[in-house]
Amino acid sequence: MFLDISQPSDKVWHQRLLPKIQKILPPNYFNILQSYLQTRQLIVTYNNSTTQPVHILSGVPKRSVLGLFLYTLYTADIPQSPNTARSTFADDRAILSNHSNPITASANLRTNLQSIEKWTRKWKIRINEEKFKHVTFSLRRGNSPQLIFNQTNIPQADAVKYLRLHLDRSLTWNRYIYNYGNTWTSGPKNYTGS
Numbered sequence: 130m131f132l133d134i135s136q137p138s139d140k141v142w143h144q145r146l147l148p149k150i151q152k153i154l155p156p157n158y159f160n161i162l163q164s165y166l167q168t169r170q171l172i173v174t175y176n177n178s179t180t181q182p183v184h185i186l187s188g189v190p191k192r193s194v195l196g197l198f199l200y201t202l203y204t205a206d207i208p209q210s211p212n213t214a215r216s217t218f219a220d221d222r223a224i225l226s227n228h229s230n231p232i233t234a235s236a237n238l239r240t241n242l243q244s245i246e247k248w249t250r251k252w253k254i255r256i257n258e259e260k261f262k263h264v265t266f267s268l269r270r271g272n273s274p275q276l277i278f279n280q281t282n283i284p285q286a287d288a289v290k291y292l293r294l295h296l297d298r299s300l301t302w303n304r305y306i307y308n309y310g311n312t313w314t315s316g317p318k319n320y321t322g323s
Contacts, residue, residue, distance in 0.1 A: 130224045130238055130276065131289050133260035134204070137220035138191045140254055141203045143167065149202050162199070204254070208244035212237035218292055231265060231273035238263075242278050262286045266298055 134140070143166040151159050170182040190196035197219060207222075209215050216223040224245075226237040249256060256278065263283045265272045276283045288297040288304070295304040 130242075130283065131260075131262045131264070131291055132222050132224070132278075133257040134220040134222070135255040135257040137200055137204075138196055139188045141189045141200055142187045142253055144186070145252060146199060146203050149206070150199075153202065203252070206248075208241065208248050210237065210241040210244065213241045216291075221292060223291055231267070231271070234265075235273040235276060238273075238276055242276060246279055262289045264289050264296065264298055266296070266300055268299055 147159075147163055147166065150162055154162070167184075169185040169188075171185055172182050173180045189199040200219070204217075207215075209224075212226060212228075214225045214227075216225070224238060224241055226234040226241075228234040228237065245256075248254075258278070258281050261278065261281075261283050263273070263276050264286050272285050275285070288295060290296075297303060
């Protein structure tokens with residue numbers, strides 16, 4: 130199962146992040162980050178008019194080391210069940226359940242999804258349902274049973290793009306072979322794919 134968090138940098142609520150920082154980091158670092166987060170303000174200037182400062186209550190710097198670090202702290206406690214594994218990079222998450230019986234694999238994912246639903250409500254995180262995908266990786270025919278998140282069916286897919294890798298249900302790597310195979314004929318140094 131592959132999920133994507135909507136507006137990850139904007140949905141880090143400072144008052145909810147600070148207790149997590151306080152638990153993990155030494156007091157000096159906490160004080161610096163607390164000062165940084167609590168003194169952020171927004172001012173809009175248009176023509177010759179300027180608004181009054183408004184305190185910013187959520188959000189971390191986008192495309193920055195500090196922003197990624199704070200976002201990672203904020204989401205580090207996303208629930209995981211003992212029967213699933215997860216892969217995380219920034220706001221891209223994969224939740225995996227490995228079992229020979231597709232019904233058991235789906236049940237494991239369903240249990241984890243229920244705890245993630247509660248967690249997202251508590252921490253005010255929204256999952257981008259348009260990018261949510263459920264793939265059954267198997268050489269057998271058929272898919273695992275349907276999964277639901279926030280009363281929405283998670284679409285079944287035969288392939289998914291995760292961290293720039295195209296993974297098909299049989300894990301054949303055909304997309305890479307066919308798309309980039311011609312660029313490898315002269316050796317790896319001429320590789321132009323991404």
